[in-house]
Amino acid sequence: LSAVAGACANSRHIPSFGIAFDIDGVLLHGARVLSEAQRALSILDGNNQFNRKIPYILMTNGGGTSEVDRSRKLTEQLGFEITTSNFMQAHTILKSHAQKYANKPVLVLGGKRDALRKVAEDYGLQHVYTTLDVKAWNPDVWPFCDLTPEERASAKPVDFSTTPISAIFVFHDPRNWALDVQIMMDIIQSRGIIGSSGPLVSAPPVELVFCNPDLQWRSEFPRPRLGQGAFREAFQAVHQAVTGAPYPYTQFGKPTTQTYEFAEKMLHARMVELHGVSVTSDIQPRFYMIGDNPESDIAGANAAGWSSILVRTGVYDPADGPPTHKPTHEAENVEAAVHWAIEREF
Ligand code: G3P
C-alpha cells in the first residue's frame, strides 16, 4: 500500500528539474543514432513510472547550419520533436553577441561556407564574408588550393583591398585550416585590410571569436577527432611563431559560463512551458548535463552548479584513466544516465 501511495504521490509530483543532452558521443556518432538515445528520450517524453514529461534540451558544441535546419534534421534522426526552443548549438549565443557588428564587414569560418554565410546573415550580420570569397578575389592569397566550380559560383565578389574586416567569427569547425589561418593572419596583422603592408593605424584590433573549444569530439570513427579547439591551438601557434605572442580572443561554447547561463534560460523556459514550474523560494530548478566530454560537458556543468553525468560512449574512455573533471555520476550510456537522474529526483 505504501508503494502505491508513494507512486500516487509521485504522479502528482511536478518535475522541477531539467536535463541537457550533449549530442555527439551521447545521442549520435556522426549521422548514426545510438540505439539507447531513442529509449532515453522516450523516457523523458512521459514513458516513465511517474507518467510525467520531463523538460530537456539538446546542447551541442556543433554548428554550421541554422537552428531551424539542424533541429528539423534531429527530429527526423531521433524521432522526437526537436525545435529551436529545445535545441542550442555552439554559435546560437552569437545571435545577441554579434549585433555590434551588424553593419560592419566580418569574416565567418567553419562548415560549408555558403550555408554558414546564410546563418550569419540570419543573425543580423549584413556584410558577411568567407575565406572562399577571399580566395576568389585573389587566388594568390593561398596558392595551394583551388576553388571547385560550386565554391566559385557561391563566392561573393568583393574587393578586400578596400573592405576592412572588423571581426572574425569561427562559427564551426574550419575545413581548410591552412587557407583559413593564412587569411586570419592577413586580417589580424593589417587590422582588417588583406594584403596591406602594415596595420591600419586608425582601425581597432580585429575581434576574434571562437564558438567551440573542443580539442576533440566523437564522430563515427572509433577514436575521437580533432575539433575547433585544435584549430584554435593551430592558429595561436602560428600567430605566436610569427609575432611572438598569442592573439587575444573570445571563447563561447561548453564549458564557458555564458553558454551554460544561456542553456539554463532555455531549460527553465521548457519547465514553465511543460509544467508551469517557475522559480520560487521553495522550487529551485535543478539541472542535469549528460555528456561524453569531461573538458566541455562535465567541466561546464560542474562550474554552473549542475549535476553532471559522464557517459562512456564518446570522447571519455575509462581505459585512458579517470576523467579530467569528476562527474556527479558516471554511466554506461545515455539511457542509464536518464534512469539514474529520474530515480534521484522522484
Ligand atoms: O563539432 C562538434 C563537436 O565539437 C562536439 O559536439 O555535440 O559533443 O558538443 P558535441
Ligand code: MG
Ligand atoms: Mg559530445
